[in-house]
Amino acid sequence: MSSTPFRCLLLGGLLTAIPLTGAAAQADEPRSRLDVQAEAQLDVVPDRATLSARLWERTPAIAPHEDDDTDPDALRQARDRLEERAAALIRTLEEAGIERDDISAGSLSVQPEYVPAPRHSDNDSDMLMRTRLDRPFQVRVDDLERLPRLLDALTEAGVNAMDGISYDLADRDAATDEALVKALEKARHKAELMARTMDVSLGAVANISETRPPIYAPRMMAMSADARESGSQAEYRPGTIVIEAGVSVSWVIEN
Numbered sequence: 001m002s003s004t005p006f007r008c009l010l011l012g013g014l015l016t017a018i019p020l021t022g023a024a025a026q027a028d029e030p031r032s033r034l035d036v037q038a039e040a041q042l043d044v045v046p047d048r049a050t051l052s053a054r055l056w057e058r059t060p061a062i063a064p065h066e067d068d069d070t071d072p073d074a075l076r077q078a079r080d081r082l083e084e085r086a087a088a089l090i091r092t093l094e095e096a097g098i099e100r101d102d103i104s105a106g107s108l109s110v111q112p113e114y115v116p117a118p119r120h121s122d123n124d125s126d127m128l129m130r131t132r133l134d135r136p137f138q139v140r141v142d143d144l145e146r147l148p149r150l151l152d153a154l155t156e157a158g159v160n161a162m163d164g165i166s167y168d169l170a171d172r173d174a175a176t177d178e179a180l181v182k183a184l185e186k187a188r189h190k191a192e193l194m195a196r197t198m199d200v201s202l203g204a205v206a207n208i209s210e211t212r213p214p215i216y217a218p219r220m221m222a223m224s225a226d227a228r229e230s231g232s233q234a235e236y237r238p239g240t241i242v243i244e245a246g247v248s249v250s251w252v253i254e255n
Contacts (some may be wrong), residue, residue, distance in 0.1 A: 015172065032253040033206055034194060038187035039246040042179040046219060046238045049147060051139040055089065057082040061115050062129035075131055079108075082133050086234040089137065089157040096153040098139060102149035106136035136163075142170070144238060166202045167219040176214035179245040186207075187249045195253075203252035212246030 059074040084104060093103055110133055117126040134159050137159070141147055147165075154162065169175055219241050 008214055016229075027220060031203075032199075034191055034202065034251045035248065035251055036187045036191045036194070036250075037211060037246065037248045038183050038190055039244065040182035040186050042175065042243045042245075043240040044169060044175050044243060046074040046169055046241055047144065048168040048170050049141045049144055049238065050166045050168065051141065051147075051154065052163040052166070053083050053137045053139070053154050054134060054161045054163060055082060055137070055158075056132055056134040056160050057085075058113070058133075059131045063117070063126070066127040078131070078133050082108075082135060085135075085158065089154075089159065091154050092157040093139060093150070096150055098141075098150065102142075104138040104140075104141040108132045125145075132191070132203060136196060165206075165221045166242065168240065169182065169216075170219075172216050175241075175243055176216055176245070177231060179214045179243040180210075180247070183245040183247045184249070187247050191249065191251055195251075201254040203254045205249060206252050207248075207250040209248045210246065211248050212244060214245040215241055215243070216243055 057078040059078050089104075090100070090103055094100065098229065108133050112128050112133060114127045115130065117128045139150065141150060151162075184240075191195060191202060219239060
């Protein structure tokens with residue numbers, strides 16, 4: 001008879017434990033979520049530009065020789081002419097209002113060039129060699145209204161080539177941040193619209209990730225290979241720089 005109360009106590013303990021186990025399992029069940037992806041595009045008007053130009057000089061074309069292909073005196077004279085022109089170009093830009101720190105002179109490059117020799121007969125096709133000395137320049141412009149005047153200054157300074165204009169932004173971080181915020185706002189708008197339509201309530205944000213980090217690339221504009229031919233007749237418009245961003249956001253569904 002003494003075992004009967006013990007059995008009752010044991011049975012009662014088991015019955016009490018069953019609902020507790022069920023509640024714990026119910027709490028561990030994953031809650032429903034609403035997943036949204038959104039992309040946004042930001043069109044920004046550039047406020048900075050970089051002009052790229054080049055100066056070069058050549059030595060006289062001569063017949064190549066195996067022992068010495070370059071005349072040292074001709075090479076030195078070409079280099080002196082190039083340095084004089086480079087100094088004159090910098091002075092012209094400074095007179096046009098460009099600060100010295102905004103003018104970047106690249107390294108001097110030297111390379112051979114081969115040109116056909118004058119034809120003495122129909123079958124004569126010998127080649128001559130000359131040396132070209134090349135120096136690139138970059139000019140940063142913070143006021144785009146001054147761009148036409150600077151193009152004129154480069155042309156007047158006798159640059160041999162203008163390689164193009166790169167349009168840029170003074171504050172890139174602010175623009176990429178704005179694109180990202182725009183994508184997040186679009187994701188929230190989509191989630192709220194879906195929740196209203198499906199008659200559910202959004203809870204806390206469960207997860208946020210980027211599907212497309214904001215990509216920024218300066219806008220390039222090609223120019224005529226010969227600045228003297230184009231001059232300032234062409235019209236240069238900056239257009240817009242496109243920045244795209246994408247996000248993925250998940251919300252907990254309350255009911």
